[in-house]
Amino acid sequence: MITIPGGITAPKGFKTAGVHCGVKDNFTTPQPDKLDLAMVLSEVPCAAAGTYTRNVVKADPVILSMKHLADGKAQGIIADSGNANACAPKGMENAVRMANAAAAATGLQPEDFAVCSTGIIGVELNIDAIEKGIPSLVAKLSDDAQSSDDAAHAIMTTDLKKKEIAVQVEIGGKTVTVGAIAKGSGMIHPNMGTMLCFVTTDCAIESAVLQSMLKDVVNKTFNRVTVDGDTSTNDTCVVLANGLAGNETITGPGAEYDTLFAALREVCQYEAKMIAGDGEGASHLLTCTVQGAASEEKAEFMAKAVVRSPLVKCAVYGADANWGRVLCAIGYSGAEFDPKAVEVKFQSKAGELLVCAGGQGVAFDEDLAKKVLSEEEVIILVTMTEGDASCSCWGCDLTYDYVKINGDYRS
Secondary structure (H helix, E strand, C coil): CEECCCHHHCCCCEEEEEECCCCCCCCCCCCCCCCCEEEEEEEEEEEEEEEECCCCCCCHHHHHHHHHCCCCEEEEEEEEEEECCCCCCCHHHHHHHHHHHHHHHHCCCHHHEEEEEEEECCCCCCHHHHHHHHHHHHHCCECCHHHHHHHHHHCCCCCCCCEEEEEEEEECCEEEEEEEEEECCCCCCCCCCCCEEEEEECCCECHHHHHHHHHHHHHHCHHHECCCCCCCCCCEEEEEECCCCCCCCECCCCHHHHHHHHHHHHHHHHHHHHHHHCCCCCCCEEEEEEEEECCHHHHHHHHHHHHHCHHHHHHHHCCCCCHHHHHHHHHCCCCCCCHHHCEEEEEECCEEEEEEECCEECCCCHHHHHHHHCCCEEEEEEECCCCCEEEEEEEECCCHHHHHHHHCCCC
16 A cells, blocks of 8 residues: 555546635635635546434534435535534525535536535525535636645635545556545544545445445544544545446455455544644644453543543643543543553653553653653553453644634634
């Protein structure tokens, strides 16, 4: 597997674009430089798969996308940023109008599009701006790297970093490419957070097989991320596979399935870590890896508890080697274990520090601890003695800026 440039347009037969149309102009100061409308389009119909928020309160675009992708087919994605079109007047009507406008501008059917929105909840969508912007969006569609970059920026809200990647693998003697863009910064919690992820691939695969694969990949990537414990109304991950790589269609388990699974997981894990590291106000990417557990499920319970703990997050922000908070978090994770058989280390580019062994604290160099915990990525390694299962989950520290950002989000 190799990483290549090009993002979501790297696979054969996909074009994308991002433009400014003024989604938020009806309720806040216009930001003419903010790209806020994106489209992804395949030259040919695709096998399609999607996963969505588990929040009972689902935005109308999510409900519409679930309906459109129910048959496992799609050809494009239309998305806005700045307004979630959730719990808002005319929500479904405006989601349908987005799909209709995308279809009219491309000569396709509304059912060919997944519809995605992200941003403020409860405000009526500025559908007039979107409808006016879609023709210029379609006119800009391109398969170059800049277009992927534009689309990646167009779906961002409070994100500070674009989230884009592409990888290549060989399947059946053919080069297969998987590309993706994503957004997500706050309101992120396992079961998918306020995140959008659009994945394209030129691999040939049956839609039911792709759906099963995506569900498994999401459980091992996006569902292992937490920023603030809030699960959004709009989370959506869509994969479009157009088959233009020319490989023999993947119809079930086997070597080809495993190769594509690995590529899709690589792409989604990269995006998941980018989302965690770009958490609102974050200054550190926090990874917790639990190893030596009796099962992957138990390791996941523990690792999730650590990265979602507000006290652990605060300790990482302050570069304070407060390992007791780590032990406390795995203690209330719901997993049964022997506290006297736990080892905890802090790791980063600055070094490695053993802080707990046998469930008790050990002497360590406070200056080194400060250096280790001051790096941009901090790893908390928890070692058990129960088996050989492991799991990593991702989050970020909790800073003053998180409160500032969410204290005036509507403005």
